[in-house]
Amino acid sequence: MTAPLLDVRDLRVSFKIRNDGDMPWTKHRELKALNGVNLTLNAGETLGIVGESGCGKSTLARALIQIVPASGKVLWQGQTDLLTLTPRQMLAYRSQVQMVFQDPLVSLNPRMSVGAIVAEPLRTHHPDLSQTQIKQRVQEMMERVGLLPNQINRYPHEFSGGQCQRIGIARALIVGPKLLICDEPVSALDVSIQAQVINLLAELQRDLGLAMIFIAHDLSVVKHISNRVMVLYLGRTMELAASKALFAHAAHPYTKALLSAVPIPDPAKERAKQMIPLEGDLPSPMSPPSGCVFRTRCSIAQNRCASEVPALLGTTHQVACHLVNTATSEPV
Amino acid sequence: MVTAKLRAGDLSRITDMAEVKGRSLWADARKRFLLNKAAVASLLVLMFITLFSLTGEAVAPWTNEEIDFNVIGSADTKGMPSLESGHYFGTDDLGRDLFARSAQGTRVSLMVGFVGTFIAVLVGTVYGAVSGYVGGRTDAIMMRIVDILSAIPYMFVLILLLVMFGRSMFMIFVGIGLLSWLGMARIVRGQTLSLKHKEYIEAARASGVSSWKIILRHILPNLLGVVVVYTTLLIPDMIMAESFISFLGLGVQEPLTSLGALIAEGSKSIVQGSLWQLYFPLAFFTVTLYAFYFVGDGLRDALDPKDR
Numbered sequence A: 001m002t003a004p005l006l007d008v009r010d011l012r013v014s015f016k017i018r019n020d021g022d023m024p025w026t027k028h029r030e031l032k033a034l035n036g037v038n039l040t041l042n043a044g045e046t047l048g049i050v051g052e053s054g055c056g057k058s059t060l061a062r063a064l065i066q067i068v069p070a071s072g073k074v075l076w077q078g079q080t081d082l083l084t085l086t087p088r089q090m091l092a093y094r095s096q097v098q099m100v101f102q103d104p105l106v107s108l109n110p111r112m113s114v115g116a117i118v119a120e121p122l123r124t125h126h127p128d129l130s131q132t133q134i135k136q137r138v139q140e141m142m143e144r145v146g147l148l149p150n151q152i153n154r155y156p157h158e159f160s161g162g163q164c165q166r167i168g169i170a171r172a173l174i175v176g177p178k179l180l181i182c183d184e185p186v187s188a189l190d191v192s193i194q195a196q197v198i199n200l201l202a203e204l205q206r207d208l209g210l211a212m213i214f215i216a217h218d219l220s221v222v223k224h225i226s227n228r229v230m231v232l233y234l235g236r237t238m239e240l241a242a243s244k245a246l247f248a249h250a251a252h253p254y255t256k257a258l259l260s261a262v263p264i265p266d267p268a269k270e271r272a273k274q275m276i277p278l279e280g281d282l283p284s285p286m287s288p289p290s291g292c293v294f295r296t297r298c299s300i301a302q303n304r305c306a307s308e309v310p311a312l313l314g315t316t317h318q319v320a321c322h323l324v325n326t327a328t329s330e331p332v
Numbered sequence B: 001m002v003t004a005k006l007r008a009g010d011l012s013r014i015t016d017m018a019e020v021k022g023r024s025l026w027a028d029a030r031k032r033f034l035l036n037k038a039a040v041a042s043l044l045v046l047m048f049i050t051l052f053s054l055t056g057e058a059v060a061p062w063t064n065e066e067i068d069f070n071v072i073g074s075a076d077t078k079g080m081p082s083l084e085s086g087h088y089f090g091t092d093d094l095g096r097d098l099f100a101r102s103a104q105g106t107r108v109s110l111m112v113g114f115v116g117t118f119i120a121v122l123v124g125t126v127y128g129a130v131s132g133y134v135g136g137r138t139d140a141i142m143m144r145i146v147d148i149l150s151a152i153p154y155m156f157v158l159i160l161l162l163v164m165f166g167r168s169m170f171m172i173f174v175g176i177g178l179l180s181w182l183g184m185a186r187i188v189r190g191q192t193l194s195l196k197h198k199e200y201i202e203a204a205r206a207s208g209v210s211s212w213k214i215i216l217r218h219i220l221p222n223l224l225g226v227v228v229v230y231t232t233l234l235i236p237d238m239i240m241a242e243s244f245i246s247f248l249g250l251g252v253q254e255p256l257t258s259l260g261a262l263i264a265e266g267s268k269s270i271v272q273g274s275l276w277q278l279y280f281p282l283a284f285f286t287v288t289l290y291a292f293y294f295v296g297d298g299l300r301d302a303l304d305p306k307d308r
């Protein structure tokens, strides 16, 4: 078996938090934004990541492209641990992993023309290309993502949100990455435009054979585009399974609650479905609950849940919950 | 592959379509600025004053160093402004032509304003951008240095410098320029901090763009608005500081003069009744300062429409 494209082991990210009024000698507090996340991704595969706001989805993406420091292992094609590379060595891998950001307008420099924005990664990784070559590649890429190439001299504020996101996609793809990380690429867009952008991403992924990590806070968005889905809660994996299996037999109480919030188009099924309300607020990530981090909102929590951290068990369908018999949660 | 899909036919189509011209934020700002009447008028006034300061001496029948012996000693009765004598603005007690002297003084004052501001902007912007972008401990140390420097009463130091090393233009530039970048550094650093977490900076970092290029390409252009506005407000501050020093008699040395020095002389002549000696330099001084403030205001509104 060939090694997976990406193999992430025990990824941890913590932020040092200082309050504004703190004296220089007060010790900072730690916010564990990611607490031992494991995942693998094969070439051409899409992994969906869902979870509520603040659960660490963006932090995971940022750790993978190394704009926040992380510990653990990020094995690229089974060999190179990206976390051990120096910035200079890392440069070669930066063209392989690219990212599309959440807010299309903020992710584009307002003072740069579209052409300059899309060309920037190309200029960085291929400094030998001539101006005409760069311009030609940029225009091809713009056309590829559904923008008119004659708009190359326009500025981001002259485009709609959906078009800006296309510019962001063009910028990510122009250096020919193997892995594309999309951090809530559509949540800032109009509902009518969301589908267009998702379809574009799916199409590009198929044509280019990209591996993709697709982040969303909403299960319905990842449902169609993902091969596998990972559910995050307070920096930990709750459930990781093939997309079909997850939607058919969600095992973790948190996933079930998330799923029950997704409307089903069929009215009969919608009425029949069991609603599991998600009570209470997300606990502060500064002081997560002991044992199972979900226990403060779990309707079936037991004493054991407060003392023991549930391990993520299972092979293809992994669940972290004491009460789920992992033998039965395997794809039935 | 991406390109394979649209070779031959498509490519000719791509190049066939006329490129649409973009409307940059700068172009938008220029349009808004031109709609602001007070700012545009002030800009014209400033251009006129600059022109006067550069050509006034050439136009005047008298040079600034020539002494009109008819007038000397009785400036209050014979040195008044008149077209006949060629002293359009009158003369001072020594019989020197005030028109030429005003042009010269305005030039020196403007020069102090521009050069001092230039140093402040250059040092302050680079310092602030580096401090904010690098962040962490470097930022803390760099900003504490700024705090310490700004705790020094700068007028006092400047006066000491001038007394110790002698009065010269150079000393004034050094003194004013090297201390006035502190405010600029603070403002730029604050802006940089907020820009640093913008996603387009993260996108550039994720692509491996080097820190210097990020500062040059992404941070500085987005700082430029703030810097420009602050600069137009800094120039009158510099002119004011120089005038104050000259008023105290510590500024530029004769035969050089500045608006502050002329005003100081003029104020001494009030008792003799030759008021023109005060009025003309004072008028140039006030109009110049107001014009700079109006232009600065107009620029702020034009560059930062959200702030209103």
Ligand SMILES: Nc1ncnc2c1ncn2[C@@H]1O[C@H](COP(=O)(O)OP(=O)(O)OP(=O)(O)O)[C@@H](O)[C@H]1O
Pocket (backbone or CB within 6 Å): A015, A016, A031, A033, A051, A052, A053, A054, A055, A056, A057, A058, A059, A060, A217, A285
């Ligand atoms: N630079 C930072 N410094 C300190 N804390 C941070 C930083 N970035 C993120 N955090 C914290 O880490 C946690 C995870 O944040 P993250 O942005 O990864 O959440 P998210 O799942 O992407 O949420 P959203 O859906 O709102 O984008 C949050 O509690 C957040 O406050």
Ligand code: SF4
Pocket (backbone or CB within 6 Å): A252, A253, A254, A292, A293, A294, A295, A296, A298, A299, A300, A301, A302, A305, A310, A320, A321, A322, A323, A324
């Ligand atoms: S481990 Fe306990 S608290 Fe956590 S999800 Fe399972 S039942 Fe709920």
Ligand SMILES: [Mg+2]
Pocket (backbone or CB within 6 Å): A057, A058, A059, A102, A183, A184
């Ligand atoms: Mg996020």
